[in-house]
Amino acid sequence: MSELVTLLVQAGAILGGLGLAVGVMLVVASKKFKVETNPLVDEIVEVLPGANCGACGYAGCADFAERVVNEGAPINGCPVGGFDVAKEIGGILGQEVAEGEEQYPFVRCNGGLNCVDRFEYVGFEDCKAVMMLSDGEKGCNYGCMGRGTCVRACPFDALSIGEDRLPHVNKNLCTSCGLCIASCPNDILVFAKESxxxxxxxxxxxxxxxxxxxxxxxxxxxxxxxxxxxxxxxxxxxxxxxxxxxxxxxxxxxxxxxxxxxxxxx
Missing domain, CATH: 3.30.70.20 (Alpha-Beta Plaits)
Known part of the structure; x- marks a missing residue:
């Protein structure tokens, strides 16, 4: 029994020693290989909306902040935050930003129920899927398919398909991120200024x-x-x-x- 206790004590001591050694190594490594971050990046991340939608063209809010500070990316590059966020970023960096006119996605098609169907589509409700079948069911190859690809692409629930089988934009929810525009296979959605x-x-x-x-x-x-x-x-x-x-x-x-x-x- 005493031998078993001795073995357990020795094993515990060995494991404890290994744990301590590994801990010391991790501390040393963290200090030696620590990546210094610019505090301005953290400040900009704090004022960004945190949607991480990628509408700015970068991997997420943190990536956008790093590009702004380290690579000179435009401070008004966040369409979700708009002018208010751009102004805050400008304040952090000591830069001025001119206020631009608001713009929203606009549907450049009034086909919908006004456009004839060449065949009856039965399948996955997606515009890109429909277009794989002879460029879509619509008689017009340029028109809106009305299958809601843009609706599903919007992370803010700002789009819906109406009874006219066309997408409608809720400006109160829209952040002009542009993801719906990028998702449209027929380029029906475009940005339009309020004026x-x-x-x-x-x-x-x-x-x-x-x-x-x-x-x-x-x-x-x-x-x-x-x-x-x-x-x-x-x-x-x-x-x-x-x-x-x-x-x-x-x-x-x-x-x-x-x-x-x-x-x-x-």
Whole structure:
């Protein structure tokens, strides 16, 4: 019995000694290989929203903060935090930041139920999945599939698919992170400034006859809007009207003249 006790004591002493040695080694290693971090990085991380959504183009909030301090990344690069966060970062770094105009994702398609379906799709509710089948079920290859890929991409629940089978943006929840825009396989979602009121709700470059066969509200490239715009703010290129927002005064003439109701004031 005494021999067993002696062995246990010896084993405990050996293990204790090993534990102490390893502990000392870890302390020495932590001091020797310690990576010094700039305290400014920690300060910036504190003011960031912490969404880690990657909308800034970096791996997360901490990575963005490091890039700002160490690589000169733009201090207004966090779309979720917006101007308020950019201003706080500027205060930390002693830089001024100009306030930009707010912009939100805008759906450049009014097809939805106005666009014919070429076939009935039964499968996973995802726009990219639908487009793997002959470029989608819609008669228009440029239009919104309405399967909610953008909705699922939004970490802030700011999008929803309406009864018109089109995505709708809740500006009260939207942070303009741009993840919905990046997720859209047809590039239907684009950023639009609050001051930009007149929009062409179509992305099709098909000829007029083909557009009319597939969608009742698609642009047919008739150039009526271009000819009637007093500010010469509209040009039709490849059968699609485009508005120069710098010239547009939102007079509404193009909206009234458009035979397809493709142009709208929003």
């Amino acid at each position: 930009e009121k007149v929009h062409v709700l179509c992305m099709s470059h098909d000829k007029g006859k083909a557009v009319k066969e597939s969608c009742t509200v698609g642009c047919i490239g008739c150039k009526i809007c271009e000819k009637n715009c007093p500010e010469e703010a509209i040009t039709v290129t490849k059968f699609l009207a485009e508005i120069d927002q710098d010239k547009c005064t939102a007079c509404g003439i193009c909206v009234e003249k458009c035979p397809q109701n493709t142009i709208a004031i929003r």
